[in-house]
Amino acid sequence: MTRLIVAAGGGGDAVAAAMLAAALYGDSERAVILTYAWDRLLIDPVPGPRGPADFTGLEPLTPAVWTVPAESRPNAPAGSTLPRLAAELPHSFALLDPGQGAEGVTRQLEELVTHLQPTSIDLLDVGGDVLARGDEPTLKSPLADSLTLSACGQVNAPISLLVAGPGLDGELSHEDLQGMLGPLVHTFTAEDAEPISPVLEWHPSEATGMLAATARGVRGTCEVRDAGLPIPLTDESPTVHEVDLEEALSRNELARAIMSTTTLDQVEALSREVCGFSEIDYERNKTLWLKDRRPAKFNAESALIQLAQFEAEARSRGVTHTTFRHLTEVLNLNGSQRDDLRRLLINNRPEQYSTPLWRIPATI
Incomplete structure (x- = not known):
């Protein structure tokens, strides 16, 4: 079956x-x-x-x-x-x-x-x-x-x-x-x-x-x-x-x-008309922005310092967890550096890994 x-x-x-x-x-x-x-x-x-x-x-x-x-x-x-x-x-x-x-x-x-x-x-x-x-x-x-x-x-x-x-x-x-x-x-x-x-x-x-x-x-x-x-x-x-x-x-x-649409362009046009936007436009715009953006070179010591600052700010907002995707962007890294960041954090602080999320400690 x-x-x-x-x-x-x-x-x-x-x-x-x-x-x-x-x-x-x-x-x-x-x-x-x-x-x-x-x-x-x-x-x-x-x-x-x-x-x-x-x-x-x-x-x-x-x-x-x-x-x-x-x-x-x-x-x-x-x-x-x-x-x-x-x-x-x-x-x-x-x-x-x-x-x-x-x-x-x-x-x-x-x-x-x-x-x-x-x-x-x-x-x-x-x-x-x-x-x-x-x-x-x-x-x-x-x-x-x-x-x-x-x-x-x-x-x-x-x-x-x-x-x-x-x-x-x-x-x-x-x-x-x-x-x-x-x-x-x-x-x-x-x-x-x-x-x-x-x-x-x-x-x-x-x-x-x-x-x-x-x-x-x-x-x-x-x-x-x-x-x-x-x-x-x-x-x-x-x-x-x-x-x-x-x-x-x-x-x-x-x-x-969009029921009678026969192209993706038609679907996009109706999305702009009905919803005011198309998410593909958002991706197009973000792609252009990323081309002009220079991600930081991955540095373990710097990443841990930035992480501590982010966690303190997140804690003040009542945040208890975040994703590695969010951390990658917060630390101004690119997608290829996400795995480096993930390995660094889990190896250094395994107690904060709430699979597959990262836990923000309640206290420093």
Whole structure:
């Protein structure tokens, strides 16, 4: 039997899909995880999602869908976490290509459903921004999730919309989401998080990292992103809720607006019209900014001094945890230096490593 899980926003949603598959369906059933190749600029310096032409070594699954095996590689200068995920996780990863808009994604889903005859189909979103109207001031990345929601709403097959870690993406708060969340499907545990633990040692997803940390019992406030957004880590953080897909679609204005799109450019234009922005524009602008920015040369002694200053300031803000991605940016380092920083901190202060987060000590 095969389970099909659609990672609504790509990135960390694909990792969370592996945790969901193990928790809900066990190790005996194979899951096909359909996901965007869309990673943060720390991993992929090219803005926006990658399509099949951006890889070598993909394998055809249907006329419109390609799988990403461990041996595949993104074409430079692009980057992707998918080949490494395929190497380290016991699932098949299929490439969700948004190049032909919602009609193209719908076609990919329909072909997969026909080809796989899956036992179940889940659309998984970590955080819950798939439920946004589009005008929320805290919304940062509506395009990817709205596109998958739009396509899933047009497929003639039963699809369960699942929201894991309500509020963990920092786009809609748990309070904002409470009235929309349906029945509790599962509460992740430390045992559920174990299969993806090795992945979270290197994968940059903050939301899925917090999901796994809260499954292990971590509670407090985690500071994330380049802007230092505080995210509450509560007993609700490791939960998974089902949401009525039709209600989500009726709420999400962008998802409805893009239903007949046939190009990614059309999707972007409607995102700017409905939401006032496109997250790909943000990545384009940040790429230009990063080109002019000269990251500091990695120096262990300097990094520890800067860390102490950051921790003191974070502590005064009530922050209890942060991510290595946030620390990398706070210390003016680049993505290639993230692993150096992580090794330095864990080796020097292993007691502050709350896998996969960094704990801010309560006192000096």
